[in-house]
Amino acid sequence: xxxxxxxxxxxxxxxxxxxxxxxxxxxxxxxxxxxxxxxxxxxxxxxxxxxxxxxxxxxxxxxxxxxxxxxxxxxxxxxxxxxxxxxxxxxxxxxxxxxxxxxxxxxxxxxxxxxxxxxxxxxxxxxxxxxxxxxxxxxxxxxxxxxxxxxxxxxxxxxxxxxxxxxxxxxxxxxxxxxxxxxxxxxxxxxxxxxxxxxxxxxxxxxxxxxxxxxxxxxxxxxxxxxxxxxxxxxxxxxxxxxxxxxxxxxxxxxxxxxxxxxxxxxxxxxxxxxxxxxxxxxxxxxxxxxxxxxxx
Numbered sequence: 001x002x003x004x005x006x007x008x009x010x011x012x013x014x015x016x017x018x019x020x021x022x023x024x025x026x027x028x029x030x031x032x033x034x035x036x037x038x039x040x041x042x043x044x045x046x047x048x049x050x051x052x053x054x055x056x057x058x059x060x061x062x063x064x065x066x067x068x069x070x071x072x073x074x075x076x077x078x079x080x081x082x083x084x085x086x087x088x089x090x091x092x093x094x095x096x097x098x099x100x101x102x103x104x105x106x107x108x109x110x111x112x113x114x115x116x117x118x119x120x121x122x123x124x125x126x127x128x129x130x131x132x133x134x135x136x137x138x139x140x141x142x143x144x145x146x147x148x149x150x151x152x153x154x155x156x157x158x159x160x161x162x163x164x165x166x167x168x169x170x171x172x173x174x175x176x177x178x179x180x181x182x183x184x185x186x187x188x189x190x191x192x193x194x195x196x197x198x199x200x201x202x203x204x205x206x207x208x209x210x211x212x213x214x215x216x217x218x219x220x221x222x223x224x225x226x227x228x229x230x231x232x233x234x235x236x237x238x239x240x241x242x243x244x245x246x247x248x249x250x251x252x253x254x255x256x257x258x259x260x261x262x263x264x265x266x267x268x269x270x271x272x273x274x275x276x277x278x279x280x281x282x283x284x285x286x287x288x289x290x291x292x293x294x295x296x297x
Contacts, residue, residue, distance in 0.1 A: 047272070053265035054078070060262070077266040081252070084263065087270070089241070090248035094227055095274075097162050097244055101226040102219050104166035105173055109218060110211070112169040113177035114203045118189060128178070135171045139231075147235060161236045162229070162244075166222065173218045180214035181207060216285030224275050245271055 049068065054077055056070040081087055115121075116128050150161045184207060192202045208215070233247040243251065249267045279286070 050265050050268050050272075053261060054269045055266075056262050058260055058262055074262070077262045078270070081263055081267045081270070085248055085252050085267075087245075087248065087267070090243050090245040093242060094245040097159055098223050098226040100159070100163045101166040102222045104163060105170055105222040106215055106219055108167050108169040109173035109177055110208065110215065111203070112174045113181055114207060116174070117178045117181035118186075118202070118207070119199070131169075131171050131174060135175075143231075143235070150236065156236050157238050157242065158236070159242070162226070162232050166226075170222075173222070176218060177211065177214050180211055184210055213285045216282045220278060220282050220286055223278060227275060 052068055052070060055073045055075060056067075056077075057072050057074050060067065060070065112131075116124060146161070147156075150156050155161060188206055189202050192206055197205070228246060229244070230246045230250065233244045234250075237243060237247065240251070249264070249271050252264055252267050
């Protein structure tokens, strides 16, 4: 006769312990999400205030107490910006400068990072430390010497000072890409060399396709840095036709009554739209690139 087995009931104290642990985990998750939502609201509040102020009626931007939600939505503030300043031209200037800076930084930084990560030569580590040490210099220290150099070369009031530096391998981008290149298996290089590939072909056809997350991260950082740059155009550009959008939005403050806050906020809202759109498009690559660049030193 087959023996029948009956499941033994769990002790009451084990069930109670499981319920308490589940309750603690639930409370912890709720607290974490509450903190994240709170910080998200805190950080997004300036952007929401900018958008809200961009559709307020004229003269209501400086009311006290301030109104977060406008009593009347005025969409004409946006077309008015185009009438007050050549917004399209400034936008095109910024797009040109940012695109050139991104292309130069991706090319130069990836080449230098490939040399530090995959090639073996005397003094490699020392040179890399020297490169990283340049990140410790504040920008205000080199601002005046750089201006003197560009003035001697006769390249002030051009886009050269705003873009040429990207073609010389910025230190942070080199560091980020080098860390990512170190995570790629060296056996791929050896297999390619057996098939007759040289170092440049390995860099171009093997390393770069595998480094898309890191390249996307560098590209986004470079674009946002160049797009939001205000000090560079302010120092080097004197012709209003060459102004970038960051300088043009500031120019709006004193241009034919442009001191009106609603116009400034409308221009600022349109100014940040490309950065937001680009970030959401490449968000997956940015997170993946940042996560995987610190795995190997």
